Amino acid sequence: MYESGRYVARQLEPVADEQIQPNGVDLTLAAVERQREPGRIGTDGKTVGERETMEPADGVYRLEPGAYIARYGETIAVPDDHVGFVYPRSSLMRNSCMLNTAVWDAGYEGRGEGLLRVGHTIELEAGARIAQFVLAEADHEGRYDGTYQGERIE
Numbered sequence: 001m002y003e004s005g006r007y008v009a010r011q012l013e014p015v016a017d018e019q020i021q022p023n024g025v026d027l028t029l030a031a032v033e034r035q036r037e038p039g040r041i042g043t044d045g046k047t048v049g050e051r052e053t054m055e056p057a058d059g060v061y062r063l064e065p066g067a068y069i070a071r072y073g074e075t076i077a078v079p080d081d082h083v084g085f086v087y088p089r090s091s092l093m094r095n096s097c098m099l100n101t102a103v104w105d106a107g108y109e110g111r112g113e114g115l116l117r118v119g120h121t122i123e124l125e126a127g128a129r130i131a132q133f134v135l136a137e138a139d140h141e142g143r144y145d146g147t148y149q150g151e152r153i154e
């Protein structure tokens, strides 16, 4: 079962009323990065390739078609007995852009990121709502304790 937006909102910080949706909470765009160097995924570990942070013009990112990393503005704590997913805001998708999610594990806490695929040039204002985070009830063994635990928490 998916939790309500009100429930999800209690796991995020900061959250304004306009972010709370019936079934989840909208995530805002904190920063956009572009990968510059190859990463590596091996049997013995992984590295994330070097990136450059994009600079918005007057607070707006004008993004040409391609792949970007979107950093979200909210700290998320995935509670026990749950798993999280991110969906694009439908207006993003309707503008030929997509956000991909990996699994947000029970016990993870941090300000995460997602793969933003731009299929047609789009303008995104820094701080705008671009995604929606949802939580589903889930069994799990152990809690998240990987390299991204606590990322970008001030």
Ligand SMILES: O=c1ccn([C@H]2C[C@H](O)[C@@H](COP(=O)(O)OP(=O)(O)OP(=O)(O)O)O2)c(=O)[nH]1
Pocket (backbone or CB within 6 Å): 086, 100, 101, 102, 103, 104, 105, 106, 108, 111, 112, 113, 114, 115, 144, 145, 146, 147, 148
């Ligand atoms: O779209 C997503 C999905 C997940 N996460 C966060 C939450 C998740 O709990 C954490 C780690 O994800 P995962 O376990 O898939 O990472 P990994 O590549 O297996 O690395 P590690 O083994 O160090 O955790 O990253 C994101 O920021 N964005």
